[in-house]
Amino acid sequence: MTIYYTQRTNFYKGNSPEQLLKNFGSPLYVYNEDIFRERCRQMVGLVDYPHYKVTYSIKANSNLTLLKIAREEGMHADAMSPGEIYVLEKAGFKPCEIFYISNNVSEEEMKFAIDRGIDTSVDSLSQLEMFGRLNPGGKVAIRINPGIGAGHHAKVITGGKKTKFGINTEYLDQVKAILKKYNLTLKGINQHIGSLFMDGSKYLESVKNTLEIAKQFDTIEFVDFGGGFGIPYRKQEGQAPLELKEFGQRLGDVLKEWVKEYGREILFRSEPGRYIVAESSVLLGTVHAIKENGETFYVGTDIGFNVLARPIMYDAHHELELYRNGKLVTEGETITADVVGNICESGDILAKERTIFMPQEKDIIGVMDAGAYGYSMSSNYNNRLRPAEVLIRSDGSVQLIRRRDTLEDLIRNF
Numbered sequence: 001m002t003i004y005y006t007q008r009t010n011f012y013k014g015n016s017p018e019q020l021l022k023n024f025g026s027p028l029y030v031y032n033e034d035i036f037r038e039r040c041r042q043m044v045g046l047v048d049y050p051h052y053k054v055t056y057s058i059k060a061n062s063n064l065t066l067l068k069i070a071r072e073e074g075m076h077a078d079a080m081s082p083g084e085i086y087v088l089e090k091a092g093f094k095p096c097e098i099f100y101i102s103n104n105v106s107e108e109e110m111k112f113a114i115d116r117g118i119d120t121s122v123d124s125l126s127q128l129e130m131f132g133r134l135n136p137g138g139k140v141a142i143r144i145n146p147g148i149g150a151g152h153h154a155k156v157i158t159g160g161k162k163t164k165f166g167i168n169t170e171y172l173d174q175v176k177a178i179l180k181k182y183n184l185t186l187k188g189i190n191q192h193i194g195s196l197f198m199d200g201s202k203y204l205e206s207v208k209n210t211l212e213i214a215k216q217f218d219t220i221e222f223v224d225f226g227g228g229f230g231i232p233y234r235k236q237e238g239q240a241p242l243e244l245k246e247f248g249q250r251l252g253d254v255l256k257e258w259v260k261e262y263g264r265e266i267l268f269r270s271e272p273g274r275y276i277v278a279e280s281s282v283l284l285g286t287v288h289a290i291k292e293n294g295e296t297f298y299v300g301t302d303i304g305f306n307v308l309a310r311p312i313m314y315d316a317h318h319e320l321e322l323y324r325n326g327k328l329v330t331e332g333e334t335i336t337a338d339v340v341g342n343i344c345e346s347g348d349i350l351a352k353e354r355t356i357f358m359p360q361e362k363d364i365i366g367v368m369d370a371g372a373y374g375y376s377m378s379s380n381y382n383n384r385l386r387p388a389e390v391l392i393r394s395d396g397s398v399q400l401i402r403r404r405d406t407l408e409d410l411i412r413n414f
């Protein structure tokens with residue numbers, strides 16, 4: 001028997017998808033506060049080492065209301081750009097709670113973080129030189145490539161043999177020379193092997209490699225291991241979640257052992273994005289057309305790749321639910337169809353050859369696990385309006401946390 005996620009989690013807390021779309025327009029990102037908080041807590045409590053901090057990776061989702069909740073839950077945050085730093089400041093994060101992980105940035109962008117006293121990591125020798133020129137005598141972090149990568153798609157593997165990220169270990173002597181040249185102190189070392197692992201062994205292996213490197217420097221104040229904690233995108237098929245308890249235990253043991261050898265307590269960090277927010281959102285959209293063209297049955301919706309880019313970017317699988325007259329459809333005739341959007345490209349496919357209950361016009365489709373890299377990768381392509389975002393609070397009330405774009409927004413910058 002299929003287990004429906006929104007049923008199991010009481011996701012809508014009595015609100016019907018139909019009513020939500022009536023009130024806030026279709027498509028719509030719907031978030032659940034309880035699930036979001038629960039994921040924050042799981043990550044914050046991952047390791048029992050006392051100096052372990054979770055920096056939420058806000059590229060996954062930077063909605064201001066969610067950021068405020070993440071901060072309430074005790075998280076810090078990482079940023080990839082001045083824009084992310086700006087949004088974090090607006091959400092109440094202090095400079096000491098932000099970690100700027102730069103990649104190929106301009107002098108202005110690097111200065112943006114330095115001027116605010118935000119810990120900054122550089123990930124090439126040339127950017128380390130830039131940091132030295134801009135902030136001689138300062139403290140800096142370097143992102144190293146631990147030689148191991150992991151991820152759900154080649155495009156999101158960021159460690160290992162061929163990647164634009166990080167400094168390979170064979171350049172550590174040059175790193176030391178540049179640090180000396182500019183009188184810099186190496187405050188931290190960070191890594192990120194890639195996005196989405198379901199088995200923690202590669203992560204742990206990379207942690208060990210990075211800690212080995214950290215030993216070569218006696219000024220280290222923190223080591224940051226990056227994100228990548230996966231979520232099961234195939235729950236209806238029974239895929240299990242990440243085994244956090246055992247993983248946290250193993251990670252904690254490695255850290256405590258290292259601290260003993262290093263002889264001094266330091267701060268350890270991880271940077272989860274997806275794990276925190278993916279499962280806290282369902283993207284709702286509407287079926288507007290149904291047709292058969294040749295061999296293929298098409299379900300035409302308003303969920304184009306401007307709204308959710310993951311399926312076309314990475315062939316990502318998102319499970320679907322169908323709602324009719326305010327109710328989840330759990331039985332009836334099924335069909336294998338391509339569920340498509342309304343963007344004028346033939347690649348605009350949300351779910352290819354997917355077996356679903358036979359849809360009708362005006363049915364509502366729910367796209368599961370849409371919270372991470374959903375809204376944050378959405379766009380105005382085809383001059384479509386990005387959807388609103390609403391939060392179902394713990395008490396079941398619904399709060400608009402980002403309004404839908406308006407037509408005026410489309411010409412705001414002209």
Ligand code: LLP
Nearest residue numbers: 057192195196227228229271272273274373
């Ligand atoms: N830290 C760094 C330096 C990163 O580059 C990333 C993600 C993270 C942390 C968070 O990774 P997470 O815990 O979310 O896996 N758009 C893709 C994912 C790209 C991830 C980019 N970097 C997707 O939709 O799957």
